[in-house]
Every structure is written in structure tokens, then in C-alpha cells.
Amino acid sequence: MGLRVAIVGAGPAGLYLAYLLRQGSSGHHVRVFEQNPGNATYGFGVVFSERALHFLNDGSKTLVDQIANATEKWSGQNISVNGTVIPIDAGKAFAVERLHLLQILQEHCRTAGAELDFDIRLESLDDLSDFDVIVGADGANSIVRSSHADGFRPTLREYTNRFAWYGTQTRYEVNALTFLRTEHGAFCGHHYRYKPHMSTFVAECDEAAWVGHGMDAMDEDERRKFSEEVFAGVLDSPLISNRSLWNPWRIVSNERWHHGNAVLIGDATRTAHPSIGSGTRLAMEDSIFLCRALEAGADDVPAALAAYEAERRPIREKLNKAASLSIDWYERMGEHMELEPYDFVHSFLTRTKRMTSERLYKEMPAFMNAYDTVNSMASNV
Numbered sequence: 001m002g003l004r005v006a007i008v009g010a011g012p013a014g015l016y017l018a019y020l021l022r023q024g025s026s027g028h029h030v031r032v033f034e035q036n037p038g039n040a041t042y043g044f045g046v047v048f049s050e051r052a053l054h055f056l057n058d059g060s061k062t063l064v065d066q067i068a069n070a071t072e073k074w075s076g077q078n079i080s081v082n083g084t085v086i087p088i089d090a091g092k093a094f095a096v097e098r099l100h101l102l103q104i105l106q107e108h109c110r111t112a113g114a115e116l117d118f119d120i121r122l123e124s125l126d127d128l129s130d131f132d133v134i135v136g137a138d139g140a141n142s143i144v145r146s147s148h149a150d151g152f153r154p155t156l157r158e159y160t161n162r163f164a165w166y167g168t169q170t171r172y173e174v175n176a177l178t179f180l181r182t183e184h185g186a187f188c189g190h191h192y193r194y195k196p197h198m199s200t201f202v203a204e205c206d207e208a209a210w211v212g213h214g215m216d217a218m219d220e221d222e223r224r225k226f227s228e229e230v231f232a233g234v235l236d237s238p239l240i241s242n243r244s245l246w247n248p249w250r251i252v253s254n255e256r257w258h259h260g261n262a263v264l265i266g267d268a269t270r271t272a273h274p275s276i277g278s279g280t281r282l283a284m285e286d287s288i289f290l291c292r293a294l295e296a297g298a299d300d301v302p303a304a305l306a307a308y309e310a311e312r313r314p315i316r317e318k319l320n321k322a323a324s325l326s327i328d329w330y331e332r333m334g335e336h337m338e339l340e341p342y343d344f345v346h347s348f349l350t351r352t353k354r355m356t357s358e359r360l361y362k363e364m365p366a367f368m369n370a371y372d373t374v375n376s377m378a379s380n381v
Ligand SMILES: Cc1cc2nc3c(=O)[nH]c(=O)nc-3n(C[C@H](O)[C@H](O)[C@H](O)COP(=O)(O)OP(=O)(O)OC[C@H]3O[C@@H](n4cnc5c(N)ncnc54)[C@H](O)[C@@H]3O)c2cc1C
Pocket: 008, 009, 010, 011, 012, 013, 014, 033, 034, 035, 036, 042, 043, 044, 045, 046, 047, 098, 120, 121, 122, 123, 137, 138, 139, 140, 141, 142, 143, 165, 200, 243, 265, 266, 267, 268, 272, 278, 279, 280, 283
């Protein structure tokens, strides 16, 4: 007989899990609780690399194909530092509107027979005592996690850089990063198109810029307008806010991912940093692993949840390590910007230690050739 599964949160992790569980042959009863209406969401567009879509295929190729069909596509990346633009021969990438992604997932969930309850905010887990499994897919401020804080033992690490997710109607041909230094500090804009005339624009600054420009004393609309001034060179349309609050990076991680019949996936498990690939993709991969573990071990839920953590955790740990190195690099982006532009980009590309110079020669030969040429010219001067 199938399990009764309660999923808190209808973000990418919760919805993909609901769909995958209903797709299996076990006849699980799946109910998803979401505080927002079905057609509301924050954020703008979500990026997937070609590799990420390939991984997600392990869950449902049909669904992933539908997501891929709704994307804007490009290859390569432009990294601009203090006005010098350096093209990178990076692989293909895809971006989809977050709301559209959620709607595709919702539609698949309904067709597969998952129950979706919107406009229900859970304040505690008391009403879920009838369920065999409670899944915390409720994001960075998870109620499932805080209800069992003694079991999950979460820790919070707060960084000093600040960031906000905006949208803009500016059309960017390729995924781009714009690093700038002002008289006070450093800024970075990460911008990519997810509809023909809509792009995500993640704006970030270091603490020196935050304080030096008085951003700490501005309200959110003043910060948005100020960001438009800072990034005027790469914006031909205003920044659009959708709960776009400037916050410091906060990384929540958990000592354990399961406790009794409760388990965490996605951002509830560990918040992601966009500089290392999308949190959306990691969240959806967690769902694939949890679904597999529940399919294989439905007769012993705590053992199945332990198996999920044992299998998925080492993979996430590797990415977490890379994410931490990446955040550390961003925290010192002002210092890195003192490097020559090609050295700066090389430092950026190798910041997580996963990409070595050897791999760069294989995967981004055009950039490496240009890098070598510039450096040999400099040493001949
Ligand atoms: C402000 C912001 C903007 C972002 N914008 C982008 C973007 O443009 N592109 C991108 O790639 N990534 C973006 N991200 C990151 C990305 O959203 C996450 O990494 C990814 O969505 C994680 O998926 P998830 O399903 O684990 O969590 P989420 O997508 O956060 O989903 C969790 C869901 O749980 C619901 N929920 C929470 N608590 C309760 C409760 N008590 N009861 C019921 N429901 C509850 C929430 O409403 C939410 O729908 C953004 C993150 C933030 C914080």
C-alpha cells in the first residue's frame, strides 16, 4: 500500500517530488500545502546548464523536455570587469520564467493525481499527524525544519555581501556578469534573459559599497534606483522589483536531513548561492533522490529517509564546498578587481577549485588561448 505523504511548500522541490511520487507504481497519496496562491511567486527567471537538465532527466524526461521547450537559450558568457568585456566559450545554458516553471510542474502534478492546496500557511506540523512522511520543501525559512530544530540541528552562516534579485526588460544576448568598482566598493550584476524581452538581474555589492554609498540608510525603492545608476552601462530599461529585498547572503545548513518521519529537501536543507548554479536545479535533484529512496523503502520510512540522506548528502557536500569557496571569492571581489582583466576572469573561473587550468584548456579553449596571449605579451614588455 502507498504512503500518505505531506509536502510543505509548492516550490520546484515540492512540486517535482509530488509529481515523481505519483508517477511511480506505489500509489502514494500525496498532498502539497502552499502558503501562496498557485499563480504567485517571487523571482524572475531560473537558469539551467545543459548538464543540469541532463541530471534532471533522471526524474522525468517528458517533464524536463517541456521545461526545456519553454526556455531561452544561449551559449557562452560575457564577463565584464571595470568596462573590459571578456567573452567566455562556456557551454549552453537555458533559462525559464520561474512562474512558468512552477505552472508546468503544477499541471503535471494535477494530471498525475497529487492534491495541491494553495493559500494554506502551516504554522506548525500538528495537523499533519495522519501522514506517514512529512517533507519540508518549504525553502530557506522552513517551518518543518524549525519545528524539529533539535533533530535537524540547523546552523546559519551570514556573510557581509548584500544582494537582491530584480528583473528588467533589457534583452541580454548571453548570460553575463558585470563587475564594477566605485570610489567606495565593489558591485556585481549577474544578468540573463529568460523571455525574449525579460531578464533576471541579480545585483550584489560588498560591505564597503553598502556602507560607503549609504545603501544601508536607503529604502528599497531608493536602492533599486541607485542600482540602476550603478549598472546604467548594461541597462536600457528600469530594474523591476518583486519583493526584491537587499539581504546579506545567509547559508542555512543542517546537521541531519531527516528526523523521525520528517525530511528536508531543496533550500530547506541548504540554501544555495546563484554563482554556483541554480538552487532550483539542486532542489529538484533532491526530489529525485528522495523519491527513489521512498520507492525502494516504503515499508520502513525512517530507514528510507536515512538512505536518502546517505546517498544525496555526499553529492551536495561537494557542491556546498564549492559554493562556500565561491561566496568567499565574491566577498573579496573588490580585491580581485585589482588584477588585470584576464587574470581576474581566470581567478573567477577557478575560484571553486573544481575548474583547473587543465580543464579550462579543454572546456574553454578560446578563453585560455586569449589568456595565454595576453600574458605572454605582458611578459615580453
Ligand atoms: C527572493 C528570492 C528570489 C529568487 N529568485 C530567483 C531567480 O530569479 N532565479 C533563480 O534561479 N533562483 C532564484 N532564487 C533561488 C531559488 O528560488 C531557490 O534556490 C529554489 O527555488 C529552491 O527551491 P525550493 O523548492 O527548495 O524552495 P522555494 O522555491 O523557496 O519554495 C518553498 C515554498 O514553500 C512555501 N512555504 C514556505 N513556508 C511555508 C509554510 N509555512 N506553509 C506553506 N508553504 C510554505 C513558499 O511559499 C514557497 O513556495 C530566489 C530566491 C529568493 C529568496
